[in-house]
Amino acid sequence: MKPYNQMSASELSVLKKELDAAFLKHKEKGKKLNMTRGVPSNEQLSLCNEMMTCLSASDYTADNGTDCRNYGGVDGIPEMKKIFADLLELTPDEVIVGGNSSLALMFDNVAVNMSHGVRDGVPWQQQGQVKFLCPSPGYDRHFTVCKYFHIDMLPIAMGAGGPDMDAVEKAVSSDPMIKGIWCVPKYSNPTGIVYSDETVKRFAKLKPAADDFRIYWDNAYAFHYLGDTHKTIPNIIRLCEEAGNPNMPLEFVSFSKVSFAGASVACMASSKSNCEYIKQRLTAQTIGPDKINQLRHVRFFKNAGGVMAHMEKHAAILRPRFKLVSDTLHRELGGLGIAEWTEPEGGYFVSFDAPEGCAKKIVSLCAQAGVALTPAGATFPDGNDPHDRNIRIAPTCPPIGELAEALEIFCTVVKLSAVEKLLT
Amino acid sequence: MKPYNQMSASELSVLKKELDAAFLKHKEKGKKLNMTRGVPSNEQLSLCNEMMTCLSASDYTADNGTDCRNYGGVDGIPEMKKIFADLLELTPDEVIVGGNSSLALMFDNVAVNMSHGVRDGVPWQQQGQVKFLCPSPGYDRHFTVCKYFHIDMLPIAMGAGGPDMDAVEKAVSSDPMIKGIWCVPKYSNPTGIVYSDETVKRFAKLKPAADDFRIYWDNAYAFHYLGDTHKTIPNIIRLCEEAGNPNMPLEFVSFSKVSFAGASVACMASSKSNCEYIKQRLTAQTIGPDKINQLRHVRFFKNAGGVMAHMEKHAAILRPRFKLVSDTLHRELGGLGIAEWTEPEGGYFVSFDAPEGCAKKIVSLCAQAGVALTPAGATFPDGNDPHDRNIRIAPTCPPIGELAEALEIFCTVVKLSAVEKLLT
Numbered sequence: 115m116k117p118y119n120q121m122s123a124s125e126l127s128v129l130k131k132e133l134d135a136a137f138l139k140h141k142e143k144g145k146k147l148n149m150t151r152g153v154p155s156n157e158q159l160s161l162c163n164e165m166m167t168c169l170s171a172s173d174y175t176a177d178n179g180t181d182c183r184n185y186g187g188v189d190g191i192p193e194m195k196k197i198f199a200d201l202l203e204l205t206p207d208e209v210i211v212g213g214n215s216s217l218a219l220m221f222d223n224v225a226v227n228m229s230h231g232v233r234d235g236v237p238w239q240q241q242g243q244v245k246f247l248c249p250s251p252g253y254d255r256h257f258t259v260c261k262y263f264h265i266d267m268l269p270i271a272m273g274a275g276g277p278d279m280d281a282v283e284k285a286v287s288s289d290p291m292i293k294g295i296w297c298v299p300k301y302s303n304p305t306g307i308v309y310s311d312e313t314v315k316r317f318a319k320l321k322p323a324a325d326d327f328r329i330y331w332d333n334a335y336a337f338h339y340l341g342d343t344h345k346t347i348p349n350i351i352r353l354c355e356e357a358g359n360p361n362m363p364l365e366f367v368s369f370s371k372v373s374f375a376g377a378s379v380a381c382m383a384s385s386k387s388n389c390e391y392i393k394q395r396l397t398a399q400t401i402g403p404d405k406i407n408q409l410r411h412v413r414f415f416k417n418a419g420g421v422m423a424h425m426e427k428h429a430a431i432l433r434p435r436f437k438l439v440s441d442t443l444h445r446e447l448g449g450l451g452i453a454e455w456t457e458p459e460g461g462y463f464v465s466f467d468a469p470e471g472c473a474k475k476i477v478s479l480c481a482q483a484g485v486a487l488t489p490a491g492a493t494f495p496d497g498n499d500p501h502d503r504n505i506r507i508a509p510t511c512p513p514i515g516e517l518a519e520a521l522e523i524f525c526t527v528v529k530l531s532a533v534e535k536l537l538t
Numbered sequence: 539m540k541p542y543n544q545m546s547a548s549e550l551s552v553l554k555k556e557l558d559a560a561f562l563k564h565k566e567k568g569k570k571l572n573m574t575r576g577v578p579s580n581e582q583l584s585l586c587n588e589m590m591t592c593l594s595a596s597d598y599t600a601d602n603g604t605d606c607r608n609y610g611g612v613d614g615i616p617e618m619k620k621i622f623a624d625l626l627e628l629t630p631d632e633v634i635v636g637g638n639s640s641l642a643l644m645f646d647n648v649a650v651n652m653s654h655g656v657r658d659g660v661p662w663q664q665q666g667q668v669k670f671l672c673p674s675p676g677y678d679r680h681f682t683v684c685k686y687f688h689i690d691m692l693p694i695a696m697g698a699g700g701p702d703m704d705a706v707e708k709a710v711s712s713d714p715m716i717k718g719i720w721c722v723p724k725y726s727n728p729t730g731i732v733y734s735d736e737t738v739k740r741f742a743k744l745k746p747a748a749d750d751f752r753i754y755w756d757n758a759y760a761f762h763y764l765g766d767t768h769k770t771i772p773n774i775i776r777l778c779e780e781a782g783n784p785n786m787p788l789e790f791v792s793f794s795k796v797s798f799a800g801a802s803v804a805c806m807a808s809s810k811s812n813c814e815y816i817k818q819r820l821t822a823q824t825i826g827p828d829k830i831n832q833l834r835h836v837r838f839f840k841n842a843g844g845v846m847a848h849m850e851k852h853a854a855i856l857r858p859r860f861k862l863v864s865d866t867l868h869r870e871l872g873g874l875g876i877a878e879w880t881e882p883e884g885g886y887f888v889s890f891d892a893p894e895g896c897a898k899k900i901v902s903l904c905a906q907a908g909v910a911l912t913p914a915g916a917t918f919p920d921g922n923d924p925h926d927r928n929i930r931i932a933p934t935c936p937p938i939g940e941l942a943e944a945l946e947i948f949c950t951v952v953k954l955s956a957v958e959k960l961l962t
Contacts, residue, residue: 375825
């Protein structure tokens with residue numbers, strides 16, 4: 115089939131009738147299919163079922179003698195810290211292990227910087243209207259944190275190698291009320307892109323106007339590769355150290371998509387000095403994270419190598435799903451000139467760009483035909499996609515048969531919306 | 539032996555020599571004994587060791603079909619909510635189950651009220667200098683939370699039936715900047731007292747000048763009885779509801795001293811309306827609590843009755859320890875007119891009142907003789923005991939033989955300090 119923009123109005127009208135009929139047929143089937151959520155499938159979760167039984171009733175002592183059942187320790191048991199440190203190529207004293215939610219660690223860090231300031235600095239909220247840079251499309255929950263704290267969100271365009279660094283440098287160096295930036299540097303949510311070495315290096319060398327500026331480096335998909343090769347990015351914490359900005363980056367990692375999404379272990383990594391500072395606050399805040407669950411993770415994965423071997427099992431489950439998305443989109447939409455999409459080598463999403471002004475409509479029509487998608491715009495600050503074009507496809511969770519059906523309906527709707535746009 | 543204040547100076551001098559010698563002897567033994575921490579002993583923790591193996595590899599589904607391994611649910615699984623609700627005589631929609639730390643839930647609640655206000659109210663921090671009433675002696679970590687948020691702490695005297703309610707009512711009704719009060723209503727930390735029915739009823743009927751005043755009802759020892767009978771207190775949430783103050787109380791409970799101190803489950807309880815409000819915030823803050831650990835607790839305890847039966851096992855372990863404290867203090871210090879102490883029927887502490895001006899010195903001398911005690915004053919706001927008298931004895935953790943040794947040294951030091959005070 116030729117590109118839609120080379121079709122005559124009558125050709126488009128014929129096509130529209132066919133697509134209307136196909137859409138109606140889908141609608142009549144009354145399916146209920148869900149592509150909204152970037153969550154692991156049952157098959158993936160089951161990879162870790164033995165974790166529930168890997169501790170014996172007498173196995174509760176950490177290597178340093180800590181009784182993991184009792185109180186004590188705000189930054190995690192040594193062997194769990196070591197696994198995170200090894201995975202991130204850091205030292206254990208640059209790691210604080212928390213509970214099961216890296217989002218909670220990020221929220222907490224923003225909350226504290228707002229109310230108490232960065233280290234001994236003036237609380238952000240006392241300095242004026244706080245702003246964050248938000249590379250977009252990005253992770254909606256980052257934007258929700260900003261919204262909760264009334265932080266202004268400044269979108270930054272995303273390219274193939276990461277955020278537009280010219281724009282980042284310009285903004286950060288000129289405005290002292292820009293206090294942070296949200297980054298998902300590897301297999302980014304939702305675009306799947308990996309920050310280039312150059313991008314990471316430029317991050318480390320930022321010269322912020324605010325001395326309390328922080329990079330929120332949400333390395334959520336650090337080990338979540340799909341391809342045969344595992345991409346690497348430079349170590350932001352080391353680079354910042356070398357550039358004289360040792361306390362600027364705050365890295366967040368979790369095992370939510372490694373072990374159990376709801377019962378995993380998350381960590382924050384930063385300079386040793388930042389970690390010491392944060393531990394002081396944690397002693398006021400909590401009796402400490404669940405050390406037994408940390409020990410469970412240590413016993414199950416053994417070491418960083420064990421984690422990476424386990425991630426290959428996840429990749430084996432996810433590869434066919436991402437291939438199905440890619441194959442279907444190519445087959446149905448390839449060469450039509452109406453859409454673009456990413457072919458991620460890791461992460462949980464495919465980022466899809468529909469014709470401008472069509473994303474909301476596509477999501478709405480899909481809903482009518484029984485396919486639930488993430489709301490259009492969710493990947494932009496305030497839910498506002500300026501081009502109404504981006505849709506996040508989340509292929510990990512539905513059974514693969516349902517995924518195939520959902521993608522078929524999705525492609526029909528995309529074509530229908532594109533034709534309708536060209537006809538008006 | 540007769541009361542010290544009836545002794546002549548020469549009698550006291552003789553006694554001092556004996557006590558000096560005894561103290562020196564203790565010191566020379568070079569013991570290392572610890573009575574600082576209100577933590578469960580190994581024996582208590584071992585009561586729950588089977589919890590580590592009580593889930594099979596295929597046991598991860600909650601009654602409502604929730605896959606506890608995956609994301610989702612910010613307020614806990616229904617069966618865990620029901621256990622807390624039954625224990626507290628509430629309904630499950632009045633309960634939010636959190637992670638492993640009730641302190642974290644309290645800190646979080648204060649943080650949010652400071653930054654965002656109570657429900658839709660003006661943030662506390664925007665209203666002026668925030669104040670909390672602090673019944674004292676009390677729990678040092680409550681005071682640390684206040685300190686962290688620069689909240690002024692106003693001490694309130696504690697009597698046999700709870701805080702001085704005349705003082706509470708007067709303060710709360712007259713000063714709109716008093717936004718909260720910390721309460722440990724049952725087997726209080728450190729006095730062990732149980733709030734009387736009258737006290738609880740007066741709490742429910744408070745008429746605060748601030749419409750965003752909150753009672754932080756830390757029911758930390760709700761099920762932690764030592765005696766043969768289990769004391770009950772009126773249901774603060776029901777009473778507040780009946781008094782037209784449904785949103786005023788925030789109750790906190792945890793299983794830290796029921797299952798594993800570091801790996802348990804905590805909850806917050808309040809009006810259904812408050813819970814709905816708080817759940818909105820939680821969706822921005824976290825991916826939700828560890829549901830697998832909740833399921834583990836549900837399988838192990840089965841129901842509220844199972845929890846209470848388990849608490850009898852804790853009581854059986856703790857009774858001899860508290861009896862040893864009581865017997866030793868009576869034997870060594872009874873009738874000397876130099877000290878008073880509590881005989882708690884539950885909880886984790888004995889509150890000890892030394893002669894005025896002697897607590898710091900006693901703690902310091904005990905340290906010299908190898909007995910670590912909680913810092914004197916820790917049970918008062920800002921660590922400031924106006925009479926330098928109160929010492930918190932924590933008998934739960936050390937092996938009982940060490941506890942006996944520590945108590946012997948402690949009593950020697952108390953007597954020595956009392957004599958020295960009388961001689962100057």
